[in-house]
Amino acid sequence: MNSVNNPENNGESISGFKIKDYAIYLIMLGIFIVFAFFLRNRGFLSIINLMNIFRQTAIISIMAVGFTFVIASGEFDLSIGSTVALSALIGSLMLQRTGIFPSVIAAVAVGAAIGFVNGFFVVRARMPSFLATIAMMGIIHGLARWITHLQAIPVLNDRFTYIFGGGNLGPIPTLFVWTLIVMVFGQIAMVKTLFGRKVLATGGNVVAARLAGINTDKVKWVLFIIMGMIASLAGLLYTGRLHAARYTYGGQDLFTIVAAVVIGGNSIYGGTGTIIGAVVGSLILGMVNNGLILFGFSVDQQVIFRGVMILVAVALSPSAPKE
């Protein structure tokens, strides 16, 4: 008999405990234990190193939350990396002339505008998001290089750098606070709200969602705009953390973000929205990266390793929807 028609064949339910649901946490724990053991003499467990892992993954985690929404709806946004850079540059340029508030608004408006255009091409022009956003990636990257002639824009506003990722709130880096806020908001929006339900329905079966009266076009469009704004936030956080804006920001992030989202248990075919998984995925990648550095691997080898991890994660992730 067809295994699809066999309800007992979940393959994962062991007396109510679904191993698959917790696999990601077990993997993280496993890697942590392995590193803690083998790298015990190289400072892996030191507070400074662990904080460093968190700090390095925070911005990726934030974007992974946004990306999880986009991918949950069945779309991709490959333009986020260059959105990070352009928003950072615009924000910093504004900051040299005005205060924090208008600069932040300007930066976020850049992300929202890019998201709007992405949404337009996907929803109105019916272009595959993969292509529309990769084209946008090129355009925005070019703009980011052009407006500052590849020069970095220094940021000397201490208040800005304090708020956006450079400071500490007591013992807690403000980067953590941002990550936590975005993650909690994302999780609640995905799981508890009507909007999250619409996103998942859109990604699960767009025809069914439309027949049920959900405006799937609007859902997607809104998601692209939100994703753009989150990328802008990431750009501001990079700027605050590194006291300058550069056109290179975010350039390497897309790869890591996709890896984090997929490792976190999200299907690239849409319909799953594991926000916490995505953040954990980002932490795993950060930890592995850190471990590889401490083991003495080169940057090139780390990149290869990350590629392998994506392949493994995709191979293990929920399969394509059956036609």
Add this chain to the structure above:
Amino acid sequence: MEKANVLEMKKIHKAFGGLKALVDVNIELRHGEIIGLVGDNAAGKSTLMKILSGAYHADEGSIFFNGREVAITNPRIAKQMGIEMIYQDLELCPNLDVPANLFLGREVITKPFIRFLKKRIMEDETVSILRKLKIDVKNPGLRIDKLSGGQQQAVAIGRAVSFNPKIVIMDEPTANLAVVEIDKVLDLTLRLKEHGISIIIISHRLDDVFRVSDRIYVLKHGCIAAVKEKAKTNKEEIIKLMFMEAHERQGQRARQ
């Protein structure tokens, strides 16, 4: 006494370019009746039902619902009137659980400001809908794609019924189901009738049509070839009506 008609479709014509999909089709559906719609591929069954559910427009003809002429210009109007179509490819989201699918597009939410889902209410309501229709889904919290094909079909039917429809159209409800499950879906279909719902069932499986319907409409080349009371016909006759041309049938009768 004849029961009153809940639905009449009169002199329906529909062409796609030069292709005549429906020619002068008349259909009557009585209150609480199940009619079967059979015919070879491209006989016009689905086209006719899409006209009824608002997905297509008829070129000519009229539709009477509870004795009043109506214009079903889009699927939303059909739904509002109480006509629910359950599509062959199931209008369910495979990644969502049973309550999420039953309430898709009309979720129960907290009113002001942020629209939170009231999951508890939807779950309770789901259990009572499933119980009312005796639909056998032990764990409604499972994703739809973890359910069997029959259970999925039952959930789709449950979803349609929860809109309190007057007419339910089922397009091949038993296609791709295991034999045990076909029985369950047909039983469920008969239970809908007990709840006062009129049903039009499209199926290639004559066994199923004979099991549930009161009358059978045979469509052929876009025309109604025959309307038969189930009690006064048999499978053999229906098959002949479906596949043999009129003159062939005449000839056969003459020889007998």
